Amino acid sequence: LYRRRTRRASLTNLPGPEPESFLLGNLRQFYQGQAGEADFKWQASFGHMLSIRGVLGENCLFVSDPKALQHIYHSGYVFRKHVIRKELTRLVAGKGIIWADTDDHKRQRRVILPAFGASETKALLPYFSEFAALLVSKWKEIIGVGSSATLDMPSWMSRTTLDVIGQAAFDYQFHALEDKDSLLRQAFVKVAGETFGRPSKKAIFIQNILQYAPTPLIVYLFGHASAFEQARETTRLAQQVSRDLIDTKSEAFMQGAGGRDVMSLLVKANLKEKNSQGLTDEEMLAAMQTIMGAGHETTATTLTWTLYELAKSPDLQAKLRHEVKDMEKAIGGADFSAANFESMPYLQAVMKEALRMHPVSYYGLREAARDDVIPLSKPIMLRDGSVVKEVPVAKGTTVYISIAGYNRNEDVFGKDVHRFKPERWLDEAVPRKGATAVGVYGNMMTFGSGVRSCGYFYRLLEYQTILVQLMKNFEFSVDASIVNKIRRDAALVMQPIIEGEYEKGPQLPLRVSLVSTD
Numbered sequence: 001l002y003r004r005r006t007r008r009a010s011l012t013n014l015p016g017p018e019p020e021s022f023l024l025g026n027l028r029q030f031y032q033g034q035a036g037e038a039d040f041k042w043q044a045s046f047g048h049m050l051s052i053r054g055v056l057g058e059n060c061l062f063v064s065d066p067k068a069l070q071h072i073y074h075s076g077y078v079f080r081k082h083v084i085r086k087e088l089t090r091l092v093a094g095k096g097i098i099w100a101d102t103d104d105h106k107r108q109r110r111v112i113l114p115a116f117g118a119s120e121t122k123a124l125l126p127y128f129s130e131f132a133a134l135l136v137s138k139w140k141e142i143i144g145v146g147s148s149a150t151l152d153m154p155s156w157m158s159r160t161t162l163d164v165i166g167q168a169a170f171d172y173q174f175h176a177l178e179d180k181d182s183l184l185r186q187a188f189v190k191v192a193g194e195t196f197g198r199p200s201k202k203a204i205f206i207q208n209i210l211q212y213a214p215t216p217l218i219v220y221l222f223g224h225a226s227a228f229e230q231a232r233e234t235t236r237l238a239q240q241v242s243r244d245l246i247d248t249k250s251e252a253f254m255q256g257a258g259g260r261d262v263m264s265l266l267v268k269a270n271l272k273e274k275n276s277q278g279l280t281d282e283e284m285l286a287a288m289q290t291i292m293g294a295g296h297e298t299t300a301t302t303l304t305w306t307l308y309e310l311a312k313s314p315d316l317q318a319k320l321r322h323e324v325k326d327m328e329k330a331i332g333g334a335d336f337s338a339a340n341f342e343s344m345p346y347l348q349a350v351m352k353e354a355l356r357m358h359p360v361s362y363y364g365l366r367e368a369a370r371d372d373v374i375p376l377s378k379p380i381m382l383r384d385g386s387v388v389k390e391v392p393v394a395k396g397t398t399v400y401i402s403i404a405g406y407n408r409n410e411d412v413f414g415k416d417v418h419r420f421k422p423e424r425w426l427d428e429a430v431p432r433k434g435a436t437a438v439g440v441y442g443n444m445m446t447f448g449s450g451v452r453s454c455g456y457f458y459r460l461l462e463y464q465t466i467l468v469q470l471m472k473n474f475e476f477s478v479d480a481s482i483v484n485k486i487r488r489d490a491a492l493v494m495q496p497i498i499e500g501e502y503e504k505g506p507q508l509p510l511r512v513s514l515v516s517t518d
């Protein structure tokens, strides 16, 4: 412990906030505040490369500098997943692609990612449209003619995207929109908040001090601690559904048959690989669990935040609806294609702005697998007054990646970064020419970067299909009293909650009315 702590001494000279205590350093501010809250404050005071304190005075890097991020994410596995983050992901997604590192990770990615390619995803568009249309008809039933209703967005969006992922990935009907709400969806809804949201000081200390323990002990403790019971229950339910699916479809799977669904493509890809290069049964189960979990709450939450921003800005909403209506006329009322979406600049700008402002996965946690030197976009002044253009890090250094913070870096995204302003993507030519290439989409970090980045094409097409259907049919508004109470809950993923109603889980009620037909 002493050796690990002193090896990180090079960071003490970096600018950064004073620790609140020796035991917790700055971690209470980071883990107990809203998502991005500490990041924005620290960046305003200390810039984009700083040092914060972890437990027992540990020096950690806190990064939102573009060049530093590019280096970290494009150095293969030099900045590997931090042991604590890795073992937490094992709890909710098994020993799958999100957990694996180096060669195991490469192998799993080679089998899984092709199933989410552009042409594979385009074949799934009819499913996206089908469930978007079902959502519209459900809301029309509730609203009735000429009136409006207050609807809770996280619940509706997550039921829609769960139905989509069921059909698109597994050729399986969850019937979540049909009110046959499953135990599995309820578990998915609860898992982030109950497992990771609002940790007590004691929980922050224990989770972080465990990095010094041997991995088998961490695995044992995470596997038995009562705080993680909801995560274990979600895993049990997801694995049960996955096993049932494998049983009922195994015949077709074994013959490499099946439909256009992601799982069939994945099984076919797996059969093609030589034995040692394919997925084991355990990894296949983990892949299903990952796709089920990562595959619906993320997109649902992004849609929720988008609708919230549009509800707060009726003029932006009207502009988007205008573009949607024009396109609808231009294609004679046919279903929108991927090419139609791509030729709608305001839709693209709204989508990018929502992804920039509200990255569901708002931070990453990595550790240096060896000593390294991280380059910076701009020189920084150290506490002793010297100026440096790079920062040496020792093996074992904990690195906080501020995704929320990088997405609001003015050098990359222009002025007013804390404002929802889709126009920046149109008029201000953001991201700036010559900006360091960091993220895979719009140069944002929302989908990560490098060897672990998210295959985003599927997410964007599903998102656009649902958003366009909703804009065509409904107008959204939000009560001022709600706006004041909405919080971006920091629960490993960023969820909307209402202040004072934390125990109810994610909520964001919007007033929904039918679009006038004039």
Ligand code: HEM
Residues within 6 Å of the ligand: 097, 098, 109, 290, 291, 294, 295, 296, 298, 299, 302, 359, 360, 361, 364, 445, 446, 447, 448, 449, 451, 452, 453, 454, 455, 458, 459
């Ligand atoms: C708006 C929606 C989404 C966002 C913002 C998002 C964000 C991310 C981010 C930031 C990462 C990188 C994590 C890291 O660096 O360790 C990631 C990885 C991943 N995402 Fe997504 N995601 C979204 C939707 C989805 C969907 C719909 C699926 C599946 C259907 C999915 C599957 C995955 C997988 C499998 C990985 C792991 C890749 C790897 O480790 O190689 N994501 N996602």
